[in-house]
Amino acid sequence: MLDIQFIRENPQAVAEKSQQKGYNVDIPKLLQLADERKGLLASVEALRKQRNDNADKMKGGKPEPELIHQGKLIKSELAQVEAQFEGLDKQYRELLKAVPNMPLDDVPLGVTEDENVVAKTVGEPPHFEFAPKHHWELAEPLDLIDKERAAKIAGSRFAYIKGDLVRLQFAIMQFVIQTLGDEQLLAKLIQENNLQVSAKPFTPILPPAMLRTEPYTASARLNAEEVTYKLADDDLWLNASAEHTLCTMYWNEVLPEDMFPIRYIGYSTSFRREAGTYGKDAEGIFRMHQFDKLEMEVFSTPETALDEHKLQVAIQEYLVQQLGLPYQLLQKCTADIGKPNARGVDINCWFPGQGKYRETHTADYMTDYQARDLKIRVRRHSGVTELVHTNDATAFALGRTMAAIIENNQTADGRITIPAVLRPYMFGRAEI
């Protein structure tokens, strides 16, 4: 959430920028609630002081009936005022949480995702001497994907991934963990992009795949209506990305400055309900209820956070380039960056079967918006505490990445050439 003090000082800007993101929030109402809440809080605290003072008078000796009577009066009045305060506070918090993060100045204005700006196009879509096939058309004869039997067991948007496609997935995972752990490579990317951040390698991490309502809500990532699966018998949700169990990892903690930047490369199966996407990308493994993903998550001090974001994008580009996939880099517009985001970048890879660039990567910069509600702080060397900044970014969503590899690397005889960087992790093989 946003700092109420900031909203007080910039009501106009907050209203406008929320509007740009497609959020209609009643800022005057919020500020009015904030003021009323403040007044009630003062009353509550004054009454508590009365209660405490009254109780103090009864220490030691035996309680006088008059003081007990006084105490009872204070108690009932306090109960009333507290109830009022809680009601108001709930409204206030809901409205405050409804305010999205402010987009940075370089985020393009837009009303739909169609207004995302193509910042650059890298690589040439491959030319085929034949009509390129969809990944599912190639995968079927090679017996790499079985969706029919998966549907029998779990319904639509599930798959059995088989054989060499499994080997390919594990090869990509090894490649990513190796790459993000390479300090020299990171130093090179940092230098090339003129960034002021450390070259500290990313620590691989396997997070829980479920989390409770309270931290999930605080992360501003819980989307109960469209995305997130809820377990019926427990207060648990299936994570829709490793990001969700990673950004909540330091919930309610104050961390020493020496720990920063905290860089993780997380691997998790991700679960999404995909409500409202009926018929969309129904074939293949492009849009699934369950998919595996490697996700970067970085906690940093505020002054390095934007460069951490840019580093994540640089890493994404490097990874995609290494696999030889043609892509476009999109500067996401205000409507598409997402509620907790201050800035967002997408990478869309070329899918020859569809003849389109499709989203495979996202990089999100949240400033302190996530950390404020998650209460994740840094204790500076000076002793003061400050909210951290959070960044997350896809390393590879494995289903979509493999779909892209299959389509871009298809041969005339329906086989798939393995990208050179993955071959060491594929027993030296060059083809599926």
Add this chain to the structure above:
RNA sequence: GGAAGGGUCGCAUAGUGGUCGAGUGCACCUGUCUUGAAAACAGGAGUGCCGGCAACGGUACCGUGGGUUCGAAUCCCACCCCUUCCGCCA
């Protein structure tokens, strides 16, 4: 899932209704002393919210949420987590 024990200010602990708006030890910070350090001695130090330019004041926090009471770390209820044992299980 069953049984027992436990969760206190970084760590370790004290604390079973008012003197705990939380004591002590260790670690930490600042002084005094010392060439410097150590030791000793003295002092300080948590997180949030509200008010204040600030010094500071108020308030809340003893796993979480409710309840009892004039008053709760302490009593009651529910839940979470940890430890040990049993059961089940990769």
